[in-house]
Structures are given as C-alpha cells and as structure tokens.
Amino acid sequence: MSISSLVDEELVRRGTVTVTFGTGQRQTEPKTSAAFEALARYIPTEVVTLYIAAASAMGALKQALPGVNETNTYWFFVVVTPLAFLIVYAGKRLANNETALPGLAQWPWWKLVAATAAFAVWALAVPTTPYLTGVAGGAVAAFFATFVSVLLSLLAPLFER
Numbered sequence: 001m002s003i004s005s006l007v008d009e010e011l012v013r014r015g016t017v018t019v020t021f022g023t024g025q026r027q028t029e030p031k032t033s034a035a036f037e038a039l040a041r042y043i044p045t046e047v048v049t050l051y052i053a054a055a056s057a058m059g060a061l062k063q064a065l066p067g068v069n070e071t072n073t074y075w076f077f078v079v080v081t082p083l084a085f086l087i088v089y090a091g092k093r094l095a096n097n098e099t100a101l102p103g104l105a106q107w108p109w110w111k112l113v114a115a116t117a118a119f120a121v122w123a124l125a126v127p128t129t130p131y132l133t134g135v136a137g138g139a140v141a142a143f144f145a146t147f148v149s150v151l152l153s154l155l156a157p158l159f160e161r
Contacts, residue, residue, distance in 0.1 A: 002045045006115060007089045011096070013160060023112045042079055042111070042118035042152050051077045051119075055128045070130035074123055081116045110159035114152045121148040 054061065054073050089108065090100035096130045101107070124132050126139035132141045 001041050002091075003041065003047070003085050003088045003115065006042070006044070006085065007092050007108075010089070010111055011092060024125060039087050040149065041156075042114040042149070043122050044084065044115045044119055047077055047081045047084055047119055048122065051123055053056075055126055058128060060097070070128055074130055077123065078116060078120050081119045082112045085112055085115055110156065114156070117148060121145050 007150065012131065047051070054077070055070070058068075058070060058073065070154075086101070090132075095101075096102050121141075122145045123129065123143045129137070129141065132138065
C-alpha cells in the first residue's frame with residue numbers, strides 16, 4: 001500500500017477528513033482489504049520503488065559516489081520510510097486546513113513503525129540485499145516478509161484506536 005493510502009486511512013480513522021479510496025467515490029471508511037492487500041498493507045510502495053531503482057543502479061552508484069554500497073543504501077531507505085510518511089501526512093493535513101503535524105502524542109506512531117518495519121523486512125527479500133544472500137537467504141527473507149506482514153495486520157487493531 002502506498003504511504004499516501006496509509007495517511008488517507010489514518011486521517012479517516014481520526015475522523016478529520018473524508019477521502020477517496022480508489023473507487024472514485026467519497027467515503028468515510030476504507031474499502032475492505034483482500035487477503036493479499038492485508039499482506040502488503042504497510043509496505044510503502046513509494047519507498048520500495050526508489051529502493052529498487054537504487055539497488056538496480058548500484059554498480060553505477062558505487063562508481064560515481066564513494067562510500068555508497070548495498071548496506072548504506074538499505075539503511076538510508078529504512079530511515080527515509082518514516083520521514084516520507086511524515087511528509088505526506090503533513091501535506092495532507094495542511095490540505096485539510098490543519099496544522100502540518102499535531103503534537104507528538106497525536107502522531108500516527110503505529111503506521112510510522114509498521115511501515116518502517118514492513119520496508120526493512122521486505123527489502124531483505126530483494127536479491128541485492130546486503131544481509132541475506134543465496135537461495136536459503138532469499139527463502140528466509142521471503143518467509144519473514146510474509147510473517148511480519150501478517151503480524152502487523154494482526155497487531156493493527158491493538159494499536160489503532
């Protein structure tokens with residue numbers, strides 16, 4: 001799911017805005033998730049897209065920028081994930097005539113942590129991962145990506161109030 005969709009969902013959950021969820025119709029509740037959507041719910045597609053582009057261009061990036069490697073790139077995008085979420089969140093709040101960010105106690109902590117964890121685990125399943133290599137590493141990464149996705153979806157009702 002995109003960060004934008006997660007933010008829309010958060011704003012609707014808090015009752016601060018009515019948004020469109022892919023159907024072209026305005027509604028106050030997000031559409032029902034299919035099983036696959038539940039697995040991918042917290043994976044931030046915007047960050048994933050940029051990470052895949054960087055991983056694909058790693059050879060050229062290493063030559064052009066000393067110090068760039070798979071490990072630094074992985075951790076850079078882990079850090080970028082919550083920052084990207086906050087930027088989109090602030091932008092949508094401003095568009096709704098609210099302050100950019102509420103007080104820290106009102107931040108969408110669950111979605112920030114869940115999106116970051118989902119990206120961190122999912123990125124380990126990319127073939128150029130710096131940590132899990134080979135066929136066995138890919139299988140372990142794929143298992144953990146699925147496990148964490150399901151776990152995040154199961155934990156969501158406990159933290160989203």
